[in-house]
Amino acid sequence: MQRIGNVSRRRSFLWTAIGIALVALGFVGGRLSLIAQHPIIAEPAFRNLSASYNEIRADFLKDTDPSDLINGAAEGMVASLDDPYSRFLSKEKGKAYVESYEGEFVGIGVTVRQEDGKFIITSVIKDAPADKAGLRAEDVIVQLEGKPVEVKTTEELAQKLRGKEGTKVTIGISRSGLSEPFQVTLTRAPIKQESVSYEMREGGIGVVTVTRFAERTAEEFDKAVEALEKDGMKALLLDLRSNPGGLLTPTIDIANRLIPKDKTILQVVYKDEKRVITYRSKQEKPWELPIAVLTDSHSASASEVLAAALKESAGATVIGETTYGKGVVQRFRQFYDGSVLSLTEAQWRTPNGQWINEKGVEPTIKVSLPEYASLPPLPSGTLLKEGSYGEHVKTLQSMLEALGYPADGTPGLFDEATKRSLESFQRDEKLDVTGELNDRTSYRIVQRLSEKLKKEDAPLLKGIETLKQQLGART
Template sequence: MQDRGRKIVLWVAVILVSMFASSLLTLTLVGPLSFASKGGGVTAGMANKDLQKLETTYNLIQSKYVQQVDSEKIINGAVNGMLSALEDPFSVYMDQKEAQMFEETLESSFQGIGAEVSLEEGKVTIVSPIKGSPAEKAGIIAGDVILSVNGEKLDGLKLNEAVAKIRGAKGTQAKLEVLRSGSGEPVQIIVVRDDIPIETVSSEMLEGNIGKIDVSQFVQFTAKRFKEELKALEAKGMKGLIIDVRNDPGGLLPAVVEIAEPFVASGKPILQIEDRDGNKKPELSKGTGKTYPIVVLINGGSASASEILAGALKESAGATLVGQTSYGKGTVQVTFEKEMGDGSNIKMTVYKWLTPNGNWIHKKGIAPDVEVEQPSMFKAVPMTKKTTLKLDMTGDDVKNLQVMLDGLGLKPGRTDGYFNDKTELAVKAFQRLNNLPMNGEVDAQTAQKIEEAVYKEIRNPKNDLQLKEALKVVQGLVK
């Protein structure tokens, strides 16, 4: 599955902000992508009048504009403008630096906050924080809108421009102004950038000999690591399998096809690719299938390649999906670095991908067979820490405080944003347990400690209701 010409990329999510480097992708299919287009591919060229219009504009800027402008900046602007006219957030231009960072991201670690974003209705929106990343630890979740970074507003910026402001070296702070659905006011979340290692697969054996494999994203070595972990679990007598792709923003198509193939019987489709003329071609499995039951865990941060895996295992291997509806990214992009010829790159939407049964999940996602919502504390917004919270205060900060206290089992009495006497008692109880001054008020120190305690509880499997349900489903299917 390797194209000997240009790299063909099925971009299965959005822009990895170094925070990743570029976009979520799914790479390289020769068979399904070998369509003959009625439009004649890219050979049609431009009409002379159109070329004349571009050249005239270029010359006017160079000769008449109030100040001199670098020619490369003008050309890059023209390329960006043409792609922007498509009104497709997944068709973008990458300059030489961005293109190089994209390539590097597929092979090694990177520095950033560890999340992936898209541009939705002009807003920089989190698709998914990477598991264990600084972004996840700081409380960033799928759907958060980033309004500004270190005081610089992101409104009106192209996605690559916004990403450039979020990126940064290890140890530096990204002060994000974040708006979360359901919250009236934005909050500031400070994320300390770090090295984000691309170790994408981990596994464990759960009770009842039920195996669990976590896939955080699909990069070049993910399929190999998945096979190793699967083989080890099977050797231990695994009776059923849970594959966890929650908050997995996607990755390379060969990786997800290679992972899905052993579970899908030979001749059955893993996915379908559809061209601009409506022609469809399936990617057929050469696998043997598995006899044990399989559950795939998904949520709103499961995008693109994760959705391909979930769709393939559900429709062609009889797997059960547990969790919440996935992100919904069903288009295929192709990169044109060789055509650009100067180290820059264009990725442009060229195809759709469909599930084995021909379903296009774009902007809809894949619904789980068993829907399970996580506890409220999983969606709590970090407090702003701008003021000390105390008795009789109201607001979103108080509401989030109460949600966190409730999640910690400290019973604040209410979660509507009014700081009552029971909330004060709950705060005092937390302060006593954590050797803080027992004044019942939430200053920056107490707020930070509460948030750290909540993150620890979120990472504790005993609070993971989706995982508990997945385990219950698999155990019920074991013969």
Template sequence: MKRFNFILLLVILVFLSVGITAFALSFGKETHPVVIGGNGDREEFQKLYKAYDILKKGYYEDLDESKVINGAINGMVQSLNDPYSAYMDEEAAKQFHHSVSSSFEGIGAEIQEKDGHIVIVSPLKGSPAEKAGLKPKDVVLMVDGKSIQGMSSTEAVMLIRGEKGTKVELTIQRPGVEGTIKIPIIRDEIPVETVHGEMIGDGIAKVQITTFSTNSSKELADKLNELQKKGMKGLVLDLRQNPGGLLDQAVAISSMFVPEGKILFKVEDRNGNIKEYKSEHKGNADFPLVVLIDSGSASASEILAGAVKESADVPLVGQKSFGKGTVQTAQDFPDGSNVKFTTAKWLTPKGNWIHKKGIEPDYKVDLPDYYNLPYLDPKLDLKQGTSSNEVKTAQQMLSALGYNPGRTDGFYDDQTVEQVKKFQAANNLPQSGVFTGKTTEKVIEKLQEKIMKDDPQLAKAVEVLKKEMK
């Protein structure tokens, strides 16, 4: 319902199956050729070679050698117990490389593997995933009725991704909601357009960055120039639901807002060596700024948020960020497969490691409960006398829109019927009193409009910005 490494934009989930999976929000993608094979005399590999020989000689069927070798590499990486490290076969690696510079077909959400579960990090703005109602922290239990328990993010992405116009059904568990929720999603083409902006009054502009992709810094510079010509005097930079992306883009964009020479972030390797990244202050973004963050702001978004907060005294508004404080690199094998792995920690300018902790906003603003209501399938027939979690959701939606069903416990009584009829009459729909089809679609549409209009986090950001502009 609302807008809302490895993490691939699931394009699918879409993103970099970013997330999707796994773009897991890595930032920075460096690829180097790797020579497969090596010195067979290395003692530490003798057990591995022996296991392979035993299976090849004694297994009751012929081995698929490629599959066995890929499985061994995948197991090696999974043993790191790091959701941001993963092995990709040729097809998955191909999707990964395309994910930051092209368009995709999928649902448009970012996922990661966490404690054996596939978790939504963030749906992309305007994506099928967002429109269907996927939310950060939703746990994906099944894809088209198939359990994905124990799957890697890469494996999950391959199930979720698909051609434009095809349907996929995710069964999710949402924190704080009883039972499971089935969410049907029609896949679509997901363009990687990462910057959206507009004037919102009183000389204030709002710009949202949805991911840090190949051209994000250029897109942002162009948008800021456009808005300045329209009279922009202050900016709300919206990083909510931004799962991150490329490190070089985080550096370039952070440099627009942080004074030259100030630290943007630090990278610490496993030996404790620290490298500082400093602002080159590119661009002319010298105007009051407030930044919006939430639990879907991860990785490169957190680098930007931490940089402006600690090196430019820019206030943050919203909710605590996701908490991804590691850096990944990707290396290709000659056959086109790929391994992505964590190489270092990144720290804020003041040396804070925000991994699994997130960044706290200066002004915490929660969203109304109706922002997190689950999706309702228009094919469901909710009518008088029925009792279910779906009825409860329908009643909560009606209440959020100003209708009074009298109860929100999930029992469809006379008053619920009357309020549904009242809504139907107000929206030129047949007054059946049944919550289904066009009625469900219109309720969801109206709720989305309300969410877009009534944004307490944005309202607070504007309030803070106006004080900064004085």
């Protein structure tokens, strides 16, 4: 009996040991599986993150939102890359980022500027809800949902005016000539954001301006070209100045139309050059018209891709300034809550194999805009008067001089000479003659400079002249 009892106890111990081992294996296996799915857990520094999170949640003086803390950690992680083009945008910022490339948003269809604390409609998009309701440029938005406008920036106001399709928003409008504001209830609708404009200039020169590369840009470009061709376009002048770039797909689509079939558009080179993708033109119909491209120091990323491809693979003349020099590629991923991770994952080379990052694309013909074109803008809310001094005053003096109102005083000091020049401008523009700079006067100065620049656009005029010469050489 003793022997049997010992065997029984040994069996019991064995099964207990097996059970413990299985539990241990299950725990280890589960942890290994968890680490495999989330490698960050295995990092020693993860303990710091976890401990900080727990301590903040438990002991911070004010209430905290777990998702805000985690998104903040993600923002910090991306910031540690020290890459100006990689970023993490949480929730609403991420949604706005994606929306900016979709070529469409839901809203009422107005652009707004801020002037002396007021939100003034600059333009109304044709056939948008605001247009159908009879809103006009220079109308002032004074109320939202029956209450005074309390937002501080145009970006904040835009968020209030946008929303889901079919929802309503009531705004109060103050209009010149009316003694009281009136209320308008608008139904939000999809609004297209155009990225392409065009015009026909003398000699059959079709000018197509691309301001960025969004989802519908290639489609808009095709429509612009078709309209110009119907009007008898003989040469294409593609204006990519101040184009910050955007999506690669519409850029390639436009290149496919203009660059001969099988010619290289660009080469995308991934980490450690383990993967290289060469994009070649898939042109279906030969392009037979001369092409010139306008660039400046603000032409970046996708606009540089197109400028370099047209220059090296289509023989286009590039006119203007050396481009910005952004030769890296980002891919963005949107998460379930709308947050976005935009991460630099590749570099690109021109068709001739040139790296342009921090170098830019050199123009064939170098032409710069007048100096006043590069003056920094005067921030909204800038108030200057006699006795003021600093860079804003210096900028104002340069702007006035460009418009024919020279202030022969001390640069950077708002003196009597500056006051007289400003008064002369205000008088000629039928503004209140105060001798002080406010938002209304600042806006008018910028308007007049913009009009002047359009008439004195040296790169544009050189582009037209160059294409005319090329057309003359063909005949």
